[in-house]
Amino acid sequence: MKFREYEANRQWIIEALGKLSDFSAHDNDFRGNRAYEQKAIAYHKQFVEDGKYRVVFLGTFNVGKSTAINAFLGGAYLPMDVEECTSKLTFIQRGERLELVLSLSEPVVGNETKALERVYKEIPASLEVQNDGRSLLIRFEDDKPSSMQQCLSPLVTVMADEDYPLLAPLREKIDEINLFLPSSVLAEDIVFVDTPGVHSVSETRQEITYGIIERSHLVISFVDSGFAGNIHDLNFIKRIIKWRGRRVFFVLNKADKLERDEIDIRGARGPAKHLIQAFARHDIPEDSEIFFLSGYRALRAQQLELGHISMEEVEDDNKVSIPTSVAERIGESDDPTRDLAAYLMGQSRLPLLRERLSDYLLNENKAGAVVETGAKFVWERSDEFVASLENELNLAKDPTKFDELRANREQLIRKLDEIRASSDQVLNAYSARSRGGDVDGVTYPGYAGLFKIEMTTARIEAEVIGPVLQWLRDSNHLKEARRSKFAPLSAQMEHQVDEFVSSILAKLNETIEKAENDTREAIARHLGEVRGLRMHLTEPGQVDIANVNTSMTGSYVVFGAGGALVGLTTGLVVGSVVPVIGNAIGALLGGVLGAVGGFLTRLAWSEERWLKKLEPIIREHVLNMLIHGAKDKDGSRTTPVQESVVEYLQRRADSFYTAVQEEVDNAISKVQQECDGLLAREGEIRRESDTIIARLEPKVTLLVALREGARDLVNEIDHRESVRV
Ligand SMILES: Nc1nc2c(ncn2[C@@H]2O[C@H](COP(=O)(O)OP(=O)(O)OP(=O)(O)O)[C@@H](O)[C@H]2O)c(=O)[nH]1
Numbered sequence: 078m079k080f081r082e083y084e085a086n087r088q089w090i091i092e093a094l095g096k097l098s099d100f101s102a103h104d105n106d107f108r109g110n111r112a113y114e115q116k117a118i119a120y121h122k123q124f125v126e127d128g129k130y131r132v133v134f135l136g137t138f139n140v141g142k143s144t145a146i147n148a149f150l151g152g153a154y155l156p157m158d159v160e161e162c163t164s165k166l167t168f169i170q171r172g173e174r175l176e177l178v179l180s181l182s183e184p185v186v187g188n189e190t191k192a193l194e195r196v197y198k199e200i201p202a203s204l205e206v207q208n209d210g211r212s213l214l215i216r217f218e219d220d221k222p223s224s225m226q227q228c229l230s231p232l233v234t235v236m237a238d239e240d241y242p243l244l245a246p247l248r249e250k251i252d253e254i255n256l257f258l259p260s261s262v263l264a265e266d267i268v269f270v271d272t273p274g275v276h277s278v279s280e281t282r283q284e285i286t287y288g289i290i291e292r293s294h295l296v297i298s299f300v301d302s303g304f305a306g307n308i309h310d311l312n313f314i315k316r317i318i319k320w321r322g323r324r325v326f327f328v329l330n331k332a333d334k335l336e337r338d339e340i341d342i343r344g345a346r347g348p349a350k351h352l353i354q355a356f357a358r359h360d361i362p363e364d365s366e367i368f369f370l371s372g373y374r375a376l377r378a379q380q381l382e383l384g385h386i387s388m389e390e391v392e393d394d395n396k397v398s399i400p401t402s403v404a405e406r407i408g409e410s411d412d413p414t415r416d417l418a419a420y421l422m423g424q425s426r427l428p429l430l431r432e433r434l435s436d437y438l439l440n441e442n443k444a445g446a447v448v449e450t451g452a453k454f455v456w457e458r459s460d461e462f463v464a465s466l467e468n469e470l471n472l473a474k475d476p477t478k479f480d481e482l483r484a485n486r487e488q489l490i491r492k493l494d495e496i497r498a499s500s501d502q503v504l505n506a507y508s509a510r511s512r513g514g515d516v517d518g519v520t521y522p523g524y525a526g527l528f529k530i531e532m533t534t535a536r537i538e539a540e541v542i543g544p545v546l547q548w549l550r551d552s553n554h555l556k557e558a559r560r561s562k563f564a565p566l567s568a569q570m571e572h573q574v575d576e577f578v579s580s581i582l583a584k585l586n587e588t589i590e591k592a593e594n595d596t597r598e599a600i601a602r603h604l605g606e607v608r609g610l611r612m613h614l615t616e617p618g619q620v621d622i623a624n625v626n627t628s629m630t631g632s633y634v635v636f637g638a639g640g641a642l643v644g645l646t647t648g649l650v651v652g653s654v655v656p657v658i659g660n661a662i663g664a665l666l667g668g669v670l671g672a673v674g675g676f677l678t679r680l681a682w683s684e685e686r687w688l689k690k691l692e693p694i695i696r697e698h699v700l701n702m703l704i705h706g707a708k709d710k711d712g713s714r715t716t717p718v719q720e721s722v723v724e725y726l727q728r729r730a731d732s733f734y735t736a737v738q739e740e741v742d743n744a745i746s747k748v749q750q751e752c753d754g755l756l757a758r759e760g761e762i763r764r765e766s767d768t769i770i771a772r773l774e775p776k777v778t779l780l781v782a783l784r785e786g787a788r789d790l791v792n793e794i795d796h797r798e799s800v801r802v
């Protein structure tokens with residue numbers, strides 16, 4: 078999907094949801110559960126409004142993340158430095174004009190705004206306190222990147238602590254920084270997230286990073302091409318790829334410092350080769366994409382082209398050396414500035430990365446199928462709403478239908494009871510499959526049970542402890558581990574534990590998805606029947622059909638992908654399993670190092686003696702990490718992997734069950750209430766048929782337009798996908 082088309086569709090859905098929300102919240106002709114609809118619509122609205130694609134830039138400090146984002150944006154908006162620089166998460170997105178919004182955890186106080194105004198007095202910008210002091214809006218009088226950078230420096234940099242001590246209390250309160258750029262600057266509907274460099278084991282920072290990755294669609298991991306074999310956080314990156322299915326692009330930055338033949342994307346030589354070797358050591362999937370980049374050259378190219386800097390400045394810049402032959406050629410051209418900018422841009426390789434990025438986000442990223450999910454929801458809901466209006470309209474137009482409706486009421490309710498009973502069966506089956514229990518003579522262990530079955534001490538022995546000991550025996554690893562204070566041993570333990578946990582989680586995930594999909598499908602069939610009854614409430618002859626023909630109503634059943642509330646289960650309600658497991662593993666590895674560190678001076682021990690001493694310690698720590706838990710160095714208990722996973726699995730099962738149940742209850746009770754409501758208002762409808770027709774017809778037209786619009790959108794997306802396949 079092209080961006081413009083995507084954006085137009087997204088806006089259409091947001092408007093449609095607004096209309097559905099108005100109708101279900103205020104309209105007297107809405108029949109149903111207002112609270113339920115509001116909750117469902119609000120959820121989807123947030124999902125679509127928030128439906129920008131988040132791209133997180135991750136990497137060690139000084140690797141060039143902020144510079145690269147600036148290059149993408151076409152100007153030096155974000156502070157950059159030779160020293161460690163960025164200290165806070167910064168979200169960058171498209172807006173109407175150049176603006177900065179600071180969301181605060183506590184209201185701003187007078188001194189703080191005064192201090193900020195003093196710092197900003199030279200900058201052409203105005204400061205506005207909003208939202209009872211919980212946010213600050215900074216509006217710029219021009220679109221100059223340098224003004225934005227001047228505003229950001231006292232807020233988001235490491236240096237600010239020294240340079241602007243008076244702003245420290247305000248900096249403490251900043252939860253989120255949002256930077257808005259006018260559309261001409263940011264071409265795509267993408268939110269870039271600049272993060273502080275990964276360098277310390279600061280827990281808050283890690284939590285921030287974990288949190289944001291959970292809400293992201295793509296991670297760009299920056300690596301200095303001069304140190305490609307040596308990356309921080311590869312274990313973390315591996316987990317987000319393997320456990321959460323996030324895509325990661327690897328960028329070998331500062332490629333301008335490389336010789337031409339070192340730039341080899343296939344990895345036969347140079348930094349890409351080292352990176353691929355590191356992938357193998359850390360089990361990062363081999364097909365991970367690697368890019369070379371010179372963010373700095375790309376930024377210079379854009380600044381030059383936009384007239385932010387001069388030719389001379391580029392020529393004098395010792396980070397940009399231009400070969401004499403190129404300089405000569407450019408010197409002779411009609412437009413040297415343009416040609417130099419084009420040369421630098423080509424050298425930077427930014428265009429390749431940019432193209433791949435939008436292609437991935439708009440076309441391949443299924444998790445972000447924002448438009449599709451939103452359109453299905455609008456289709457489904459407008460269809461629901463219109464059905465009840467049409468029933469009343471039909472009765473107003475032809476009151477003889479009341480006789481039939483009354484005659485068939487009993488039968489309708491019996492049929493609804495049957496559907497409820499069958500739905501209960503489906504839910505019971507789901508409950509057994511997820512929480513454990515019997516269905517139709519089959520006993521299920523439940524998700525948590527399944528996890529425990531897999532995580533046996535025998536398997537841990539065979540798949541974690543055994544291989545770690547074997548590794549120590551292999552090719553001098555024990556000696557190397559001792560030489561490096563056992564760091565390689567703890568890395569190897571982490572690796573084996575990760576592999577083991579990943580294999581169990583992968584298998585479990587299949588089971589969970591199958592149980593959820595089977596349940597969705599079965600429930601969708603029942604909801605189709607309910608809808609069928611609803612559609613034919615005023616043509617009750619249809620109720621006689623023993624089995625309402627679901628294929629007839631099938632086209633309305635988009636529950637499988639939309640669903641009013643089932644979508645909630647995929648949201649943040651369930652939380653993530655990556656950070657908790659990551660923390661459990663991390664905390665206990667520290668323990669191993671402490672426990673074996675004391676042996677380091679025992680030079681005289683033979684290899685067998687060493688292994689004999691290490692084995693019980695390794696075993697104890699692995700078992701603690703996975704099953705028992707232990708105390709960390711502060712004496713607080715660390716939760717073992719098994720416990721965290723079980724808790725997550727229960728949350729997931731419960732929220733799915735509740736969402737499906739609410740969906741079914743809502744659908745069934747609505748039909749019954751509607752039938753009774755119509756009969757109760759028979760006198761009124763007969764009496765005021767003309768007024769009712771005049772009132773309802775325009776509402777039906779509106780809802781039908783929403784339904785048709787959404788259906789066209791869904792069909793268009795389906796069509797496009799089948800064409801692409
Ligand atoms: N030669 C070269 N230098 C670069 C490149 N990109 C960034 N730099 C320089 O590297 C330094 C750090 O750049 P930043 O963009 O501030 O790095 P960062 O990753 O954001 O660092 P933190 O904010 O501390 O995490 C600056 O001096 C940049 O000029 C590049 O592509 N080539």
Ligand SMILES: [Mg+2]
Nearest residue numbers: 142143162163
């Ligand atoms: Mg930075």
